[in-house]
Amino acid sequence: MQQIVNFIIRNKNFLLFLLLFSLSIFFIIQSHSYHKSKFINSANFLTGGIYNKVNNINEYFSLKSQNKILTEENNRLKSLLYNYSNKVDTSFIDSTKFSSQYRFTSANIIKNSYNLHNNMLLLNKGQNDSIEEDFGVISSKGIIGIVDKSSTNYSTVISILSTTSQISAQLKNTNHYGSLKWNGNSPELVQLIDIQKVAPVKIGDTIITSGRSSIFPKGILIGAVQDFKLDDAENFYTLNVKLFNDMTNIEHVHIIENIDKPEITNLLNE
Amino acid sequence: MNSVISIHTIRFIILVLAQALIFNHINFLGYINPYPYLLFILFYPVKNNRMLFIFLSFLLGLTVDMFLDTGGIHAASSVLIAYARPIFLKSSFGMIYEHQTIKFSAVEFGSKLTYITFLTAIHHIVLFSLEIFSASKIILTLQRALFSSIFTILLCVLLTIIFSRNKA
Numbered sequence: 001m002q003q004i005v006n007f008i009i010r011n012k013n014f015l016l017f018l019l020l021f022s023l024s025i026f027f028i029i030q031s032h033s034y035h036k037s038k039f040i041n042s043a044n045f046l047t048g049g050i051y052n053k054v055n056n057i058n059e060y061f062s063l064k065s066q067n068k069i070l071t072e073e074n075n076r077l078k079s080l081l082y083n084y085s086n087k088v089d090t091s092f093i094d095s096t097k098f099s100s101q102y103r104f105t106s107a108n109i110i111k112n113s114y115n116l117h118n119n120m121l122l123l124n125k126g127q128n129d130s131i132e133e134d135f136g137v138i139s140s141k142g143i144i145g146i147v148d149k150s151s152t153n154y155s156t157v158i159s160i161l162s163t164t165s166q167i168s169a170q171l172k173n174t175n176h177y178g179s180l181k182w183n184g185n186s187p188e189l190v191q192l193i194d195i196q197k198v199a200p201v202k203i204g205d206t207i208i209t210s211g212r213s214s215i216f217p218k219g220i221l222i223g224a225v226q227d228f229k230l231d232d233a234e235n236f237y238t239l240n241v242k243l244f245n246d247m248t249n250i251e252h253v254h255i256i257e258n259i260d261k262p263e264i265t266n267l268l269n270e
Numbered sequence: 271m272n273s274v275i276s277i278h279t280i281r282f283i284i285l286v287l288a289q290a291l292i293f294n295h296i297n298f299l300g301y302i303n304p305y306p307y308l309l310f311i312l313f314y315p316v317k318n319n320r321m322l323f324i325f326l327s328f329l330l331g332l333t334v335d336m337f338l339d340t341g342g343i344h345a346a347s348s349v350l351i352a353y354a355r356p357i358f359l360k361s362s363f364g365m366i367y368e369h370q371t372i373k374f375s376a377v378e379f380g381s382k383l384t385y386i387t388f389l390t391a392i393h394h395i396v397l398f399s400l401e402i403f404s405a406s407k408i409i410l411t412l413q414r415a416l417f418s419s420i421f422t423i424l425l426c427v428l429l430t431i432i433f434s435r436n437k438a
Contacts, residue, residue: 017350041336042339111339115303
């Protein structure tokens with residue numbers, strides 16, 4: 001017993017180092033698994049508050065470009081609105097029901113990040129605005145990510161620029177689908193893998209969300225095909241997709257809640 | 271004694287805030303960022319309670335992690351260099367360290383530079399291998415570690431020169 005105590009006292013520095021080092025490794029592994037990063041995230045009172053304060057000032061520097069983006073979106077929506085009567089989809093007879101499947105909340109990004117391997121964003125809306133995990137986040141130009149954790153007033157988002165995220169996406173022209181991943185190299189390009197070889201892929205084709213995951217509705221823009229090649233087994237295409245979003249300059253985003261999601265999950269689990 | 275504690279507390283807070291709010295948004299050439307919060311570990315007094323020092327370094331890394339949403343990579347690499355610091359103090363400063371009379375404001379510039387370079391390089395290599403976490407991307411890891419190290423070393427040297435107390 002005496003010797004054990006002596007050993008601990010003699011090596012107390014090394015043991016402390018070992019303890020703290022393994023604790024950090026534990027946090028890292030936890031942060032790599034989905035929705036598990038309980039303590040070490042920026043959606044808490046202190047970091048969220050500081051980021052919010054600083055963002056209140058930083059907002060002014062990008063007012064002009066953000067205004068331009070919002071005007072563009074207004075234009076697009078106006079043109080949709082005025083052209084709507086031509087394109088009514090007759091399969092949705094009950095239009096109130098159609099529009100109420102998804103609930104939109106607008107939010108601001110108060111911390112952006114795109115230089116890491118697993119990027120996380122921070123939004124200024126949280127449980128007070130009934131934001132929960134697994135809600136989709138989009139901007140006017142396309143998809144941003146999925147909500148990971150939410151605190152009272154803030155929520156963290158797994159960006160599509162994250163090697164752990166995986167989002168179901170498809171070609172706009174045909175219904176061939178695959179999953180969207182990021183290889184960690186360029187913040188402008190993401191990779192769409194597992195597209196069937198028979199799919200007629202062309203450079204410049206638009207990629208949209210497939211609506212398969214019940215997080216995003218079908219048809220949200222993602223990007224355009226920049227180049228593509230067959231994978232090693234020559235069964236599937238791997239596509240390089242250039243994002244419509246400039247992930248380095250985003251501020252106003254919309255959070256999407258799928259109100260029918262519990263129903264869909266229940267049905268699938270039966 | 272009190273003033274030493276307050277100086278280091280203020281230094282801790284300022285370095286974390288500067289890291290989270292300024293230095294992490296530089297994104298030079300798209301992804302190169304410096305990590306000058308290391309200055310706290312580099313220039314912590316040599317005569318110290320070693321357990322407290324290791325714990326403070328862990329806390330420093332963890333706070334940075336919390337701001338940057340990076341899990342525990344900064345905590346792990348900070349703890350590692352805090353534990354390994356005496357070895358590099360000995361190899362960079364030699365005899366002065368043995369006699370425990372080291373004062374960072376009064377040492378030679380050359381040995382100070384080697385000291386900063388060694389610790390920063392180790393910190394960054396550990397940091398980026400933990401961040402990328404994949405042996406097949408070792409070239410990318412080393413490349414990022416190299417570029418960020420250069421940036422951090424330059425910034426650390428500049429900051430020490432700017433904030434050193436003049437003996438005039």
